[in-house]
Every structure is written in C-alpha cells, then in structure tokens.
Amino acid sequence: MAATDPTRTETLAVHAGREDFVELGVHAPPIDLSSTYPVRDLDIGTASFDALVAGDAAAANPVYARLHNPTVARVERALATLEGTEACVAYASGMAAITALLLASRARGAHVLVVRPLYGTSDHLFASGLAGLEAQFVEAHEIAAHRRPDTALVFIETPANPTLDLVDIRAVVAAAGDVPVAVDSTFATPILQRPSELGATYVVHSATKFLGGHGDVVAGIVCCPEADAKALRQVRAATGGLLHPLAAYLLHRGLPTLALRVERAQASAIELARRLARHPAVARVCFPGLGTVRGAHLHTTQMRGPGTLIAFEVRGGHDAAAAVMRHVALLTPAVSLGSVDTLIQHPAGLTHRVLDDATRERCGITPGLLRLSVGIEHVEDLWADLAQALAATDDGSGRLRDAA
Ligand SMILES: *Cc1c(COP(=O)(O)O)cnc(C)c1O
Numbered sequence: 001m002a003a004t005d006p007t008r009t010e011t012l013a014v015h016a017g018r019e020d021f022v023e024l025g026v027h028a029p030p031i032d033l034s035s036t037y038p039v040r041d042l043d044i045g046t047a048s049f050d051a052l053v054a055g056d057a058a059a060a061n062p063v064y065a066r067l068h069n070p071t072v073a074r075v076e077r078a079l080a081t082l083e084g085t086e087a088c089v090a091y092a093s094g095m096a097a098i099t100a101l102l103l104a105s106r107a108r109g110a111h112v113l114v115v116r117p118l119y120g121t122s123d124h125l126f127a128s129g130l131a132g133l134e135a136q137f138v139e140a141h142e143i144a145a146h147r148r149p150d151t152a153l154v155f156i157e158t159p160a161n162p163t164l165d166l167v168d169i170r171a172v173v174a175a176a177g178d179v180p181v182a183v184d185s186t187f188a189t190p191i192l193q194r195p196s197e198l199g200a201t202y203v204v205h206s207a208t209k210f211l212g213g214h215g216d217v218v219a220g221i222v223c224c225p226e227a228d229a230k231a232l233r234q235v236r237a238a239t240g241g242l243l244h245p246l247a248a249y250l251l252h253r254g255l256p257t258l259a260l261r262v263e264r265a266q267a268s269a270i271e272l273a274r275r276l277a278r279h280p281a282v283a284r285v286c287f288p289g290l291g292t293v294r295g296a297h298l299h300t301t302q303m304r305g306p307g308t309l310i311a312f313e314v315r316g317g318h319d320a321a322a323a324v325m326r327h328v329a330l331l332t333p334a335v336s337l338g339s340v341d342t343l344i345q346h347p348a349g350l351t352h353r354v355l356d357d358a359t360r361e362r363c364g365i366t367p368g369l370l371r372l373s374v375g376i377e378h379v380e381d382l383w384a385d386l387a388q389a390l391a392a393t394d395d396g397s398g399r400l401r402d403a404a
Contacts, residue, residue, distance in 0.1 A: 009082060009191060010259040017078025017252060029074050031249045035065045053237060055230030057087065067237050071245035075252040079211070079221050082190040082255070083203050087229035089236060090221050090248065094186065094206025095121055096241035097220030099130065101182060101202060102153070103239070104231040106131050109150030113179075115140050115172070117363040119161040119206070120352040122184065126155070140167050143175040157184035158193075158295075159303075162311050162347040162371040163364050164286045166295035169302055173199035180228070186210070186338070191262040193303045201228060209338030210308075213254040213261055217247045261340060261376055265308035268379040272372070273310050275383055281320070281390040283368065286311040309337060310372045311347075318367035320393035321346050325370075327389040330381060337373030342382055344372050 006012060021027065039045030039061060048059035052067035057076075062068040072090050080088035091097040102125070105112070112135045114126050126135035138146050143154055154176040158167040164187070173181050180201035185193055189210045195203045205211055207219035220243075222232055236242065243251075273287035286292055288299035289306030299306040314320040325333040328344055335345045345351060347365050355365070374382065 012078075012081050013191075013258045014256040016081035016255070017074040017076075019077070020074075029071060029249055029252050031245050032070045033245055034062075034069075037062045037064070039063065053234070055233040055237075057226070057229070057233070065245075066240055066242060069242070069245050069248070071252075072243050072248040075243075075248045075255075076221070078252060078255055079190075079205075079207075080223055082258075083185075083196055083223040084190075084194050085196045085203065085223040086226040088221050088223045089229050089232040090207070090219060090243040090251075091236060091241045092220070092243055092247075093218050093241075094119075094204070094208055094220035095125065097204055097206075097222050098122055098125060098184075100232055100235040100239065100241060101204065101222050102133055103131055103235045104228075105152040105180070106133065107231070108152035108180075109148075110134050111136065111148050111151045113138055113143055113146055113151060113154045113176075115143075115154075115156045115167055116359070117160045117163050117165065117352075117365070118155075118157045119184065119186075120347070120354050122155075122157070123352075123359070124354040140172055140175075143172060144177070147175075147177060147179060151179045154179055154181045155184070156181070157186075158298075159187040159288065159293075159307055159309065161187065162309075162352065162369065164288055164293045164307070164309055164311055166288055166293060166298040166303070168295060168298055169195050169198040169200055182222075187307055187309055188303060189258060189262050189338075191259050192266070192305055192307060196223065198302060201225065207251055208336065210258065210262060211254060211338075212251050213258065213338060213340060214250075215336065215339040215341065217250040217254070219243050219247050219251050262308060264376045265374045266305050268377075268382060269308045269310055269372075269374040270306060271379050272374060272382060272386065273306075276310065276312050276386070279387075279390055281314055281316075281393045283313045283315045285313075286364075308374045310374065312370055312372065313366055313368040314370065314390065314393050316368065316393050318348070321349075321368050321370050323392045324389045327392040328385055329388075330377065330385040331372075331389070337371075339373065340376050342373065342375035342377060344370055347371055 048061040076088040182202035183195035203223040
C-alpha cells in the first residue's frame with residue numbers, strides 16, 4: 001500500500017475524497033440530497049444519533065442531514081488530506097466556518113488575540129463581540145505579552161487581505177504557547193502553504209475562493225485534529241450552518257485542477273506585479289514577490305511562492321481607482337477572489353468598508369488601493385486590459401472613453 005500511496009499535493013487534489021468510488025462503482029461523486037434517512041433499526045438509529053450529536057465524523061445511520069451528509073463528508077476528507085490534517089468540517093460559508101470556530105473556542109475562555117489586517121467581515125465579526133468574545137487586536141510580535149489564562153484562540157490571516165502582508169506562522173505558534181492558533185489560509189491554498197505543518201491547530205478557508213475556484217459556490221472549512229473537529233461538528237449540528245450537498249459536489253469538482261489553477265495564476269501574478277511596479281499610473285504595488293509587504297521573505301519559506309493576489313495603489317486616489325474599475329473589459333470588476341477569471345475590486349469602497357477609517361488607514365487600505373485576483377487567462381491579455389484601464393486614470397479622460 002505505502003509504495004503506491006500518493007503524497008504529492010497535485011495527485012491528492014485529483015484523487016482525495018474518492019476512496020469509496022471503487023466500492024460504489026462510480027467515477028464521479030454521487031450527490032445525496034436526503035434530508036432524512038430511514039431508521040428501521042431503532043437501536044442503530046439511537047446509537048448513530050448519539051454519536052453524531054457528540055461530534056463523531058460518521059455513524060452507521062446518518063439519521064438527519066444536519067448531522068451528517070455523505071457528499072459533504074467526501075469533500076471534507078479530500079480537504080483534510082490536502083491540508084495534512086486529520087479532519088475537516090465544512091460550513092455554508094467562510095464566515096459560518098469562522099463563527100463556528102469562535103463558538104467552539106468559547107469553552108476555553110472569552111479572550112481571543114487577533115492580528116490585523118484581516119478580511120473585512122472577519123474583522124467586523126471579531127470587533128462585534130459575538131458570543132461574548134473579547135477580541136484583542138495585536139501585532140504578531142505582541143502575542144506572547146498579551147496571552148492570558150482565558151485566551152481561547154489566536155487568529156491570524158496570511159497572506160492578509162487586502163495588503164498581502166505575511167505573518168510568520170511558526171513564530172505565532174511559538175508565541176501562543178498552549179493556546180491554539182487558527183490560520184485563515186484562504187489566499188494561499190494548500191498548494192502554496194500548509195499551516196498545520198508549521199504548528200497551527202486550525203486551518204480556515206473561505207472555500208468560496210480558490211478551492212471552489214469557479215465563482216459558483218459559497219463554502220467554508222476548518223481543518224484540524226479530529227479531537228478539535230468534534231466541537232466544530234457539534235456547533236454545526238446545533239447552529240445549522242451546513243454546507244449543502246450540491247455546493248459540496250461543486251467544491252469537490254473544483255479540487256482536481258487546484259494546483260494547475262494556482263500555479264498558472266501565480267506565474268501570471270509575478271509578471272503582472274513586475275509590470276505594474278513600472279507603470280507610471282501606479283504609486284505602489286503590494287506583492288510578496290517584490291519584497292513590498294511585511295514579512296515578504298516568508299513567501300520562499302512558509303509559502304511555495306508569492307501567491308496570486310496583488311494589491312496596488314493608483315495615482316489619483318479614489319477617482320483613479322474607480323476609473324480602473326469602470327474601464328476594465330476582460331477583468332471582472334467584482335469582490336471575491338480565487339476564481340478562474342481575474343477579478344479586481346476596491347477594498348476601501350467594498351470588502352473593507354465595514355472597518356472604521358482609522359483602522360483602514362492603519363492597515364494601508366488607501367482610497368487608491370485596488371486588489372487584483374489573478375485568474376488563469378493568458379497573461380498578455382490580462383496586461384493589455386489592465387494597461388488600457390490604467391490609461392484611463394492618466395488625465396481623467398474616463399468620460400471620453402465611456403463615450404467611445
Ligand atoms: C472571503 C473570505 C472570507 C469569508 O468567506 P465567505 O465564504 O465569503 O463567507 C474569510 N476570509 C478570507 C480571507 C476571505 O477572503
């Protein structure tokens with residue numbers, strides 16, 4: 001078995017979570033839409049119910065869809081395999097996954113240490129004090145000093161949204177001591193980064209992004225040791241933030257091409273970042289590969305490359321950024337990221353709008369900042385579109401182009 005057991009991520013992405021196909025005699029994952037399951041043997045039903053409510057991964061009878069779904073369980077197995085963790089628990093969205101993680105952590109204490117910047121809604125969730133949690137925002141190097149007996153969790157995001165700052169996962173794990181560390185690894189994907197190998201207890205993804213990869217599924221996951229997954233499944237069963245089996249199918253459908261998509265997008269991002277840095281309409285480019293973000297050196301150590309996202313600031317502030325959004329033709333002017341098509345958005349006006357002005361400023365989210373999620377199109381086509389959209393910022397002649 002061991003001799004033929006694949007361990008390379010590219011191969012696992014194609015085959016993981018499909019282990020029962022031979023037995024089932026299928027070549028694609030069956031979609032099980034049952035909301036309930038017949039219980040003919042009450043003893044088995046009762047034992048299954050007890051096991052699932054306690055957070056077990058599976059039982060002889062799924063009993064009810066809020067407790068277990070085989071289609072969801074398959075993609076969970078695949079994602080745990082890719083992240084190198086024992087377990088994965090899938091939710092209806094990335095925010096549902098983070099909420100469940102916070103509720104599950106609440107049993108250990110009320111205090112959470114959080115490193116900014118973060119995805120805007122995550123920041124909002126922490127700042128809002130959900131479930132009586134007291135979130136304290138600190139710099140990564142301040143974690144050890146601010147740890148308390150009731151600290152339940154340390155939460156970081158790397159690469160961070162939208163500035164692409166990198167946080168040293170190993171250093172954060174060391175500073176956290178026996179407090180579990182959660183890493184939102186959405187921007188990296190398991191192709192570029194495996195936080196569990198660096199000591200993180202929880203790996204969080206908005207699977208809406210690269211893992212789904214085609215802009216047609218909303219999903220979230222937490223990958224972790226099986227012992228920690230039990231509490232996460234209990235929260236899911238109690239609060240109902242389930243991943244729908246059709247969404248689970250689409251998520252699983254996207255995984256085989258994950259490595260190809262990320263590698264192509266990353267190669268293009270490296271080239272586009274270089275060209276943007278030389279463009280007269282661009283004041284600054286945030287990209288780990290250019291050494292222009294905090295912790296940039298980590299892209300060759302804890303990551304396998306600089307990633308596929310670029311943040312850049314256009315000269316002319318908000319109006320120039322708005323002109324770029326208006327003039328892109330091939331690029332999709334939209335929030336979200338990690339899709340096969342290239343997306344461009346304005347963090348200050350959209351994804352990070354919920355932050356207060358002072359926090360936005362501290363995080364470097366300026367009025368002229370745009371975030372580019374590079375897709376798998378040909379890099380020259382992407383550059384041609386970007387270049388013509390940037391030209392519209394030169395002299396405020398956007399109106400002329402609109403009329404043309
Ligand atoms: C999108 C995103 C989220 C939230 O995920 P949803 O699937 O939209 O709920 C969380 N973290 C990061 C880094 C994201 O990009």
